[in-house]
Amino acid sequence: MQYQINKLSYFFMKKSLIALSTLFMLGGTSFAQKVAFEEYDLANGMHVILHNDPSAPVVITSVMYHVGAKDEQPDRTGFAHFFEHLLFEGTENIKRGEWFKIVTSNGGVNNANTTEDRTYYYEVFPSNNLELGLWMESERLMHPVINQIGVDTQNEVVKEEKRLRYDNSPYGQIIPQIKKYMFKNHPYRWTTIGSMDHLDAAKLEEFQAFNKKFYIPNNAVLVVAGDISNVAQTKEWIQKYFGSIPKGESISRQTYKEEPITQQINGTYEDPNIQKSMALVAYRTPSMKTRDARVLDMISTLLSDGKSSRMYKKIVDENKVALQIGAFNYSQEDYGTYIVYGLPQGDYTNADLIKQVDEEITKLQTELISEKELTKLLNKYENQYVSQNSSVEGIASNLATYYLLYKDVNLINTEMDIYRSITREEIREVAKKYLNNNQRLVLDYIPAKDKADKK
The missing domain is CATH 3.30.830.10 (Metalloenzyme, LuxS/M16 peptidase-like)
Known part of the structure; x- marks a missing residue:
């Protein structure tokens, strides 16, 4: 399956759709x-x-x-x-x-x-x-x-x-x-x-x-x-x-609330299946149904989608601190999780890499992106819309998802309008609202053999 x-x-x-x-x-x-x-x-x-x-x-x-x-x-x-x-x-x-x-x-x-x-x-x-x-x-x-x-x-x-x-x-x-x-x-x-x-x-x-x-x-x-x-x-x-299948009893769903994260959480995990450490930073974000979740999608695209993205150019190409860098908003019905990950290069540590990530996020929180960058983002989302609706399998999945989780089937036609309406100022404000050091998890994901070295 x-x-x-x-x-x-x-x-x-x-997230991607699989072409049949x-x-x-x-x-x-x-x-x-x-x-x-x-x-x-x-x-x-x-x-x-x-x-x-x-x-x-x-x-x-x-x-x-x-x-x-x-x-x-x-x-x-x-x-x-x-x-x-x-x-x-x-x-x-x-x-x-x-x-x-x-x-x-x-x-x-x-x-x-x-x-x-x-x-x-x-x-x-x-x-x-x-x-x-x-x-x-x-x-x-x-x-x-x-x-x-x-x-x-x-x-x-x-x-x-x-x-x-x-x-x-x-x-x-x-x-x-x-x-x-x-x-x-x-x-x-x-x-x-x-x-x-x-x-x-x-x-x-x-x-x-x-x-x-x-x-x-x-x-x-x-x-x-x-x-x-x-x-x-x-x-x-x-x-x-x-039509003849009997209606079932109404389902009572419990609502769960998470208290805001107000100070940085630090964690370590030792993976016996790897030889290279990975730096991970995660922030809790709102439901995928919100406008802010869509803004966070655009932020992740700006920061790490492709070799011309901000983090890739700065951290991988120019500073050579990382072999790989990425960010995405893992959207869900009730909450989301914004995840940044990277593999440090050479003698650089996870901490060195995270410092570089923080600099890019701070820049996003304090400076407006350029009009050229916004146009590029919108072009990418137009292409993504085309891709997601380029097969009947993709259309069927989207129709079901928009009805069941978003309660609006016509989002298959109108969600792109939401992305088009997002402004440079909004991108800056959403970054300031969710991507702060006191609202995050920093996970040191390391090889198990490093255990003795870290003592």
């Missing part, structure tokens, strides 16, 4: 055009969004559920991600092990991914198999088979994923360590993959209860995107396969 939270590998990577194939690319002339869609609700509370584009003979059926790692109990972490795997085990009408065979034998591909905030499943089929895609997703929702065989099988799969992505991966503990320091009350403090001990201890009835609570039509959005020129027929199929 695609696993969103840890797309780090050696270095951090920003050039087959699914839309015509170039339509990139910057408005994304047309229709939305409505079924009687059971399931939200439906349709996007018709017949430029390629493919269609995506996708369902996003409003359940992620933050909806778990502290002693049962990892459930949301576990279900990303478990719900491919089979249904009452799809035998165990047959799901992927059905998809591939009908010319399709499928996948799923989980974050702290939601879980997303999708199939891509030739458009003449749209009904099949709808039936399969309705089966996942209405008739999942959750038994001990499936739980035991996927338990081993998830353990191997954790070993690969976290335990044995260079710099694989960066996100877990940052979360541990940045959040004390909020469930964001644990990783999406969760604790293997928690999964081992869970009884079958607990997995069944999790499914019953969160996998309900009134906690989901269905998106059908691509070649659905026969919209009336599509609606009939949606009603046929999803």
Whole structure:
């Protein structure tokens, strides 16, 4: 399964959409055009969004559920991600092990991914198999088979994923360590993959209860995107396969508040899988739904996106203090985390690198960026908009996300207007508001063999 939270590998990577194939690319002339869609609700509370584009003979059926790692109990972490795997085990009408065979034998591909905030499943089929895609997703929702065989099988799969992505991966503990320091009350403090001990201890009835609570039509959005020129027929199929699914009980969600960070937090982590130290600085930021979060996105682009960015030019090219430098705003539904990372070069230390980072942030807090820099930023965001909506898979994911997490589907067309309205003064003020030394974590991420040297 695609696993969103840890797309780090050696270095951090920003959020990206995975292109399924050039087959699914839309015509170039339509990139910057408005994304047309229709939305409505079924009687059971399931939200439906349709996007018709017949430029390629493919269609995506996708369902996003409003359940992620933050909806778990502290002693049962990892459930949301576990279900990303478990719900491919089979249904009452799809035998165990047959799901992927059905998809591939009908010319399709499928996948799923989980974050702290939601879980997303999708199939891509030739458009003449749209009904099949709808039936399969309705089966996942209405008739999942959750038994001990499936739980035991996927338990081993998830353990191997954790070993690969976290335990044995260079710099694989960066996100877990940052979360541990940045959040004390909020469930964001644990990783999406969760604790293997928690999964081992869970009884079958607990997995069944999790499914019953969160996998309900009134906690989901269905998106059908691509070649659905026969919209009336599509609606009939949606009603046929999803309309009869019973509405679930309303979900009561707890609100978690984190106290402001008022003095610098210092931490150290020793990673046995690395040979080169990494300097890490993290600041808590507001929900991704806020305007400030978007300004922070632009700040990270200004500071570290590409070799012409401020930090790369100054710290890597000119001063040669770092081999690599980067910054990004890790946006989430309730809070975000602004992370700066870098690998010091030669005899330079993590502290030397952080000092250089502080100088660039101070400059951003005290001086307006140039008009040329602002224009360059906006051009990059225009290109990013084009990229994110250049495939039907990207459009489907964005439509689901904007509905479920932002509560405004039309942001797929208007969010770029928000970025265009951000001013140079606003960039300076947001940097002053969130990126201060007394509001941050400084994490010394070092090789385990350095332990004796640091005593």
